Amino acid sequence: MALMSSVSAGQLAEQKKELDAQYRAVQAQGLKLDMSRGKPSAEQLDLSMGMMDCLTSKDLLQTAAGEDARNYGLLEGIPEARQLFADLLGLKPSEIFVGGNSSLNLMYDTVARAMQFGTCQGEAPWNRQGKLKFLCPVPGYDRHFAVTETFGIEMINIPMTENGPDMDMVEKLVSSDPSVKGIWCVPKYSNPDGITYSDETVRRFAALKPAARDFRIFWDNAYCIHDLTDTPDTLLNIMDECKKLGSEDMVYIFASTSKISFSGAGVAVMGMSEKNLAWAKKFLSMQTIGFDKINQLRHVRFFGSAEGMKAHMAKHKALIQPRFELVLNMLEKELGGLGIASWTRPNGGYFFSLNVLPGCAKRVVSLCKEAGVTLTGAGASFPYGVDPEDTNIRIAPTYPSMEDLEKAAEILCLCVKLAAVEKLLQEQAA
Amino acid sequence: MALMSSVSAGQLAEQKKELDAQYRAVQAQGLKLDMSRGKPSAEQLDLSMGMMDCLTSKDLLQTAAGEDARNYGLLEGIPEARQLFADLLGLKPSEIFVGGNSSLNLMYDTVARAMQFGTCQGEAPWNRQGKLKFLCPVPGYDRHFAVTETFGIEMINIPMTENGPDMDMVEKLVSSDPSVKGIWCVPKYSNPDGITYSDETVRRFAALKPAARDFRIFWDNAYCIHDLTDTPDTLLNIMDECKKLGSEDMVYIFASTSKISFSGAGVAVMGMSEKNLAWAKKFLSMQTIGFDKINQLRHVRFFGSAEGMKAHMAKHKALIQPRFELVLNMLEKELGGLGIASWTRPNGGYFFSLNVLPGCAKRVVSLCKEAGVTLTGAGASFPYGVDPEDTNIRIAPTYPSMEDLEKAAEILCLCVKLAAVEKLLQEQAA
Numbered sequence: 001m002a003l004m005s006s007v008s009a010g011q012l013a014e015q016k017k018e019l020d021a022q023y024r025a026v027q028a029q030g031l032k033l034d035m036s037r038g039k040p041s042a043e044q045l046d047l048s049m050g051m052m053d054c055l056t057s058k059d060l061l062q063t064a065a066g067e068d069a070r071n072y073g074l075l076e077g078i079p080e081a082r083q084l085f086a087d088l089l090g091l092k093p094s095e096i097f098v099g100g101n102s103s104l105n106l107m108y109d110t111v112a113r114a115m116q117f118g119t120c121q122g123e124a125p126w127n128r129q130g131k132l133k134f135l136c137p138v139p140g141y142d143r144h145f146a147v148t149e150t151f152g153i154e155m156i157n158i159p160m161t162e163n164g165p166d167m168d169m170v171e172k173l174v175s176s177d178p179s180v181k182g183i184w185c186v187p188k189y190s191n192p193d194g195i196t197y198s199d200e201t202v203r204r205f206a207a208l209k210p211a212a213r214d215f216r217i218f219w220d221n222a223y224c225i226h227d228l229t230d231t232p233d234t235l236l237n238i239m240d241e242c243k244k245l246g247s248e249d250m251v252y253i254f255a256s257t258s259k260i261s262f263s264g265a266g267v268a269v270m271g272m273s274e275k276n277l278a279w280a281k282k283f284l285s286m287q288t289i290g291f292d293k294i295n296q297l298r299h300v301r302f303f304g305s306a307e308g309m310k311a312h313m314a315k316h317k318a319l320i321q322p323r324f325e326l327v328l329n330m331l332e333k334e335l336g337g338l339g340i341a342s343w344t345r346p347n348g349g350y351f352f353s354l355n356v357l358p359g360c361a362k363r364v365v366s367l368c369k370e371a372g373v374t375l376t377g378a379g380a381s382f383p384y385g386v387d388p389e390d391t392n393i394r395i396a397p398t399y400p401s402m403e404d405l406e407k408a409a410e411i412l413c414l415c416v417k418l419a420a421v422e423k424l425l426q427e428q429a430a
Numbered sequence: 431m432a433l434m435s436s437v438s439a440g441q442l443a444e445q446k447k448e449l450d451a452q453y454r455a456v457q458a459q460g461l462k463l464d465m466s467r468g469k470p471s472a473e474q475l476d477l478s479m480g481m482m483d484c485l486t487s488k489d490l491l492q493t494a495a496g497e498d499a500r501n502y503g504l505l506e507g508i509p510e511a512r513q514l515f516a517d518l519l520g521l522k523p524s525e526i527f528v529g530g531n532s533s534l535n536l537m538y539d540t541v542a543r544a545m546q547f548g549t550c551q552g553e554a555p556w557n558r559q560g561k562l563k564f565l566c567p568v569p570g571y572d573r574h575f576a577v578t579e580t581f582g583i584e585m586i587n588i589p590m591t592e593n594g595p596d597m598d599m600v601e602k603l604v605s606s607d608p609s610v611k612g613i614w615c616v617p618k619y620s621n622p623d624g625i626t627y628s629d630e631t632v633r634r635f636a637a638l639k640p641a642a643r644d645f646r647i648f649w650d651n652a653y654c655i656h657d658l659t660d661t662p663d664t665l666l667n668i669m670d671e672c673k674k675l676g677s678e679d680m681v682y683i684f685a686s687t688s689k690i691s692f693s694g695a696g697v698a699v700m701g702m703s704e705k706n707l708a709w710a711k712k713f714l715s716m717q718t719i720g721f722d723k724i725n726q727l728r729h730v731r732f733f734g735s736a737e738g739m740k741a742h743m744a745k746h747k748a749l750i751q752p753r754f755e756l757v758l759n760m761l762e763k764e765l766g767g768l769g770i771a772s773w774t775r776p777n778g779g780y781f782f783s784l785n786v787l788p789g790c791a792k793r794v795v796s797l798c799k800e801a802g803v804t805l806t807g808a809g810a811s812f813p814y815g816v817d818p819e820d821t822n823i824r825i826a827p828t829y830p831s832m833e834d835l836e837k838a839a840e841i842l843c844l845c846v847k848l849a850a851v852e853k854l855l856q857e858q859a860a
Contacts, residue, residue, distance in 0.1 A: 039502055052485055057479040070693065072688075102721075105718040264500055
């Protein structure tokens, strides 16, 4: 198919007429489809139902060391869960804190703790340091941005490249501005692009020389073992790189089993230097006597080991990969070569980015909505919900059935074309 | 037995000699007993093991309304859990937020939220209001005081009476001082006295006219159904009383199943006016996508109803009551009539207070420790760990076995006597 932008005004008008007719026909079907949310499907959740049977009333709910998982205690998590996640993340068990069911909550608490009490660096609490800033690689995860906005921290967009955030910009801002206190990273299969940071990017992160001694990298390794293809990405271990340079207090690592076991009842984990962890525990020990250790034990028994978790992920892959393929193939078929859209094709994670013509993302989302297909709101992947180019749409193919997904993807392609024709006609008229 | 204080110096010296000999004999046994912690015993935890079987891989993990408990969503908890706790606490389901496993965490978060963001009253965040104060009925719960201390809030001791906190003092401070932002209450079977607030006390709380519009009562109803005797206390519903007076935004209610199901894997809950809850949810929705709904469902299935929870507590009572009886009877037998100690005899809860001669609590705890019996540290039940009279010892009889408890109680009585004789001898010498 030809580049749409090289088509004459008359041909465009003709195309629009045809697309309008198709659109009206779709609208008449009264569909209700949802491609907005990074949620596992029911079939994915079914994969972990065995977890419901691995601790019964016949089992001794004790750790290997004999601690009763049913009672109070063990703030930092049961030793075998700390070991499991240490193996998964390439950390020492003493660097692991196993929390409740939400890594977002651990991240929120970590920001809240720094705001109220500061960090182990001994600087003043962030609340008392005036105007603060966080760097936000964009497009990124809306809930990260929501946390920073809630605490009144100014967010600075950092463009993503195929190797991760623009490190020239990161280095410049971090090293020159002491009000820059943090950066949000989803280093593997980033939300929404699905980009994995290159080895060089990770090394440059570890080598940052922040102007603020209490600057922290929030390394949300949400998709650490969430591969989609047979050529998975690999991510360099940032803690190892930091240790080589003595910068290990600069990074907070987060992960969870929300997209491994159950999204609503998984186990979340923080990884950090022992110095950072001692500081965090000082306040966590005021906050709670401990998190749910029975659920930690349930996860340990079900998965057995980090290898067991990885093996389990192959089952998720089998369910998710066809959904990604379906949507990506549809995009290729319908939009390939038109010059009106581009998209990422990640090796893992839960999303990919669809980039439409500048100024068209909101229009596409709105057209889809009117045709019965809910997408993530345009701009959601940007601080303050503002995509400066209005070009990025986050596509989340995991939750709908294959049948729904096919219909939704068709309509999406139609709406991308329609928005493009509208825009090109406007441009030619101007 | 005679009042020890009416005994002559010579007789006291004689008694001391005898008690010293007994003490040395106990020390020689090299015991290691622990009466320090308000933990359920393993037998109590065994009562809830059926909970491990009520959700299996064969069960549909859905709410009655068809929401998948395994997936993301339902920040405020599953509807049936909200109903269960509403029934338990005499609130509306719309006034209930079901959280993770820790009510302490909900309390900490509630204080943290007010510090950082303020309350629904629209006043400035507590962090920006200068020096703040909380009223602390004493003796009270050490972890409440630890939270306030962590946030740098000044604590003011309020003496407990047999009807609850000294309300004349509470009313005076709350109505006159806008820097008084809160009060910690364990209104039923208070920690550690085991006192239940009288109807009049509850009504006076509801009728408070705070100088600070953002003053809040932290009503930690931790022992709401934790009866020990056949003549249980009843607590007036503070929310009902507040609603009569239009003061329902003044109270935050907390409870959990930590001492009903599993201490490490229960379900915690907040109850508050819809206005307060909407405010809290505004920030909680930034903090997490939701708490563990499978565990909420597990609790709903296991207990069935609030009545089911109450019936379950009768089994706890059967295990705990003999432990309380044993220690209390030992105190009566060994210390009754001596005039050197008094104690509360609560109808429920997890503790009672042993009050020894002024200036002797630390000495008793230290003597016990040297003889192999760990008690809660003297002063722990007071803000900053300081019992002004050094008289109060928190006794926690639930965790040890009956055999251990008997030995521990004997040694406790011996140490109370020894510390008293030491003190009386000193006084006579002075």
